[in-house]
Amino acid sequence: MNTAPDTAPTITLDAEIVRKWRHDLQGPLSNIRAFSEELREALESVEQIKPTSNTTEDEWYALNVLFAEDIKPCMSLIERSVQQLQSSMDTTREYVDRLLENTQQR
Numbered sequence: 001m002n003t004a005p006d007t008a009p010t011i012t013l014d015a016e017i018v019r020k021w022r023h024d025l026q027g028p029l030s031n032i033r034a035f036s037e038e039l040r041e042a043l044e045s046v047e048q049i050k051p052t053s054n055t056t057e058d059e060w061y062a063l064n065v066l067f068a069e070d071i072k073p074c075m076s077l078i079e080r081s082v083q084q085l086q087s088s089m090d091t092t093r094e095y096v097d098r099l100l101e102n103t104q105q106r
Contacts, residue, residue: 015096022089029085036078043071 047067051060 015100018092018096022093025085025089029082029089032078033082036075036082040075040079043067043075
């Protein structure tokens with residue numbers, strides 16, 4: 001007589017929770033990705049703007065520093081974070097899929 005507890009329902013439930021978690025995060029992740037792409041394009045457009053006769057050298061320098069030291073690094077961080085989160089979600093999905101396959105083969 002086999003006295004080992006049946007763990008298949010727990011594994012299936014856990015898999016469904018992970019799938020729901022991944023699905024629920026995919027929408028916001030897609031929005032963040034799209035938003036960061038729009039911001040990157042806007043920044044590239046703003047960088048093409050040349051100073052006018054009313055712009056002082058100090059103002060222009062401050063704007064360039066703002067882009068180089070604040071905005072661009074933040075955009076890069078957002079983009080890397082989106083890639084890391086997507087990779088983590090993909091890895092989790094693959095793991096859960098393999099786990100379910102192994103459970104169903106028993």
